[in-house]
Amino acid sequence: MSNGEQESWSRVKERLRADVGEDVYSSWFARMDLEAIEEGSVRLSVPTRFLKSWIQSHYAERVLACWQAQEGKVTRVELVVRSAVLKSAMLPKAKPDIGTAENGARYTNSNGRPLSVGDPSVHEALGGSPLDPRLTFDTFVVGRSNTLAHAAAKQVAGAKRSDAVMFNPLYIHSGVGLGKTHLLQAVTWAGNAAGERKVLYLTAEKFMYGFVSALRTQTALAFKEALRGIGVLVIDDLQFLQGKSTQAEFCHTLNALIDAGRQVVIASDRPPSDLESLDDRVRSRLAGGLVVEMGPLGEELRFEILKARVMAARAHHPAFDVPVPVLGYIAKTVTHNGRDLEGALNRLLAHNKLTGHAVTLEMAEREVRDLIRPQEPKRVKIEDIQRVVARQYNVSRSDLLSSRRTANVVRPRQVAMYLAKTLTLRSLPEIGRRFGGRDHTTVLHAVRKIEGLVGNDMALAEEIEILKRQLQE
Numbered sequence: 001m002s003n004g005e006q007e008s009w010s011r012v013k014e015r016l017r018a019d020v021g022e023d024v025y026s027s028w029f030a031r032m033d034l035e036a037i038e039e040g041s042v043r044l045s046v047p048t049r050f051l052k053s054w055i056q057s058h059y060a061e062r063v064l065a066c067w068q069a070q071e072g073k074v075t076r077v078e079l080v081v082r083s084a085v086l087k088s089a090m091l092p093k094a095k096p097d098i099g100t101a102e103n104g105a106r107y108t109n110s111n112g113r114p115l116s117v118g119d120p121s122v123h124e125a126l127g128g129s130p131l132d133p134r135l136t137f138d139t140f141v142v143g144r145s146n147t148l149a150h151a152a153a154k155q156v157a158g159a160k161r162s163d164a165v166m167f168n169p170l171y172i173h174s175g176v177g178l179g180k181t182h183l184l185q186a187v188t189w190a191g192n193a194a195g196e197r198k199v200l201y202l203t204a205e206k207f208m209y210g211f212v213s214a215l216r217t218q219t220a221l222a223f224k225e226a227l228r229g230i231g232v233l234v235i236d237d238l239q240f241l242q243g244k245s246t247q248a249e250f251c252h253t254l255n256a257l258i259d260a261g262r263q264v265v266i267a268s269d270r271p272p273s274d275l276e277s278l279d280d281r282v283r284s285r286l287a288g289g290l291v292v293e294m295g296p297l298g299e300e301l302r303f304e305i306l307k308a309r310v311m312a313a314r315a316h317h318p319a320f321d322v323p324v325p326v327l328g329y330i331a332k333t334v335t336h337n338g339r340d341l342e343g344a345l346n347r348l349l350a351h352n353k354l355t356g357h358a359v360t361l362e363m364a365e366r367e368v369r370d371l372i373r374p375q376e377p378k379r380v381k382i383e384d385i386q387r388v389v390a391r392q393y394n395v396s397r398s399d400l401l402s403s404r405r406t407a408n409v410v411r412p413r414q415v416a417m418y419l420a421k422t423l424t425l426r427s428l429p430e431i432g433r434r435f436g437g438r439d440h441t442t443v444l445h446a447v448r449k450i451e452g453l454v455g456n457d458m459a460l461a462e463e464i465e466i467l468k469r470q471l472q473e
């Protein structure tokens, strides 16, 4: 490339810088290079596909205008992604100086062993936040509300160093207690276990008080050295990231990592557009990867989570048993929040351990009362259930309440009790009273009976679904 061309390119960059401002320029254009000028066509390169698509969609016209102001004959600006080989040759120029070498294990610890980020002392030196050994993919239950987030997290955790980064950053958001931290720590555990890429997990607070201050300390060489080895940076609770200078560091770190082909994973309680305290550049960069929302845990998912939790608890407390109806009851009544589910089970476990009493519906009702979500879904009345069931099975309501035990009324009665239990918040004794003054054990028996049957009897399961729908409309 001629000196004249380089000269023009420098002028164009100056124009661009003046035009978009220093901040925007350093975020998006600092790593843009001139590759060639042919006829009226200019070819520029950037290190990542993300930068390319971002610049193309947001700044294409400005870049062209700056070129035209400099060189009237330019009619076209083409943007390409620099090859990996070229990229690593150029990386030392990038700022800050993260991300040249792939192998960060050059430092040794006090025993002379090479340090790696998997090593707790390095995780600490880097300000890594503590990890909970229970929060892994194995214990994460997948349901409708989190399928996509789970798949993306799995993909990230399993990616090879040589794989192209698919979505960067991966940004997961949801309300509180819906599994963000669980997923992020699962990525960290799985990624570090696979040994392909070092994964560093940080809360935003750790990022602010450990990471950033270490970044700023010129003497923190060990830190910087170790940082080079990070393949995946995971930041939890990004909504807590505050302060202008922290944000600037965050932005630079983000850019440097992404441009160097490192994966960034973020969780927050809101989408990027609602992170009011972050400036536009950071927000746009965050929104430029894959943004996934996790919805509230549905009843089915809550049930599965509870079931898995009980299984896990039984490893330590073999005598702990929670009957399916109790799980169903908690799944139905306790809020959407995963933490409350855990709290509910802990209470049952404590009660069971301390008193030696088996876990029953009554006990559950008493123990978890305050965790029950305040707004009941739709209030279904027991009278309605009895009316609808009687109509469906062609018996009378008084048959259901009577003491008759012929098969043609026993089954409908059991179905009605089952529905009363699953669709209302009435206790077993109360349901018993409303069905002709029966004992609560009779109700419990009916509920269990139907629960057992619907697993095998498709026709019955179907009937019950139809009844439920009628009642909830």
Ligand code: ADP
Binding pocket: 135, 139, 140, 141, 142, 143, 146, 174, 175, 176, 177, 178, 179, 180, 181, 182, 183, 305, 337, 338, 339, 342
């Ligand atoms: P968040 O970070 O979104 O506030 P957490 O990840 O801390 O939520 O989840 C709260 C609790 O709920 C944790 O105990 C977590 O293990 C549990 N939890 C949430 N979602 C799931 C899930 N899909 N499978 C298993 N446990 C879950």
Ligand code: MG
Binding pocket: 180, 181, 182, 236, 237
């Ligand atoms: Mg969390």
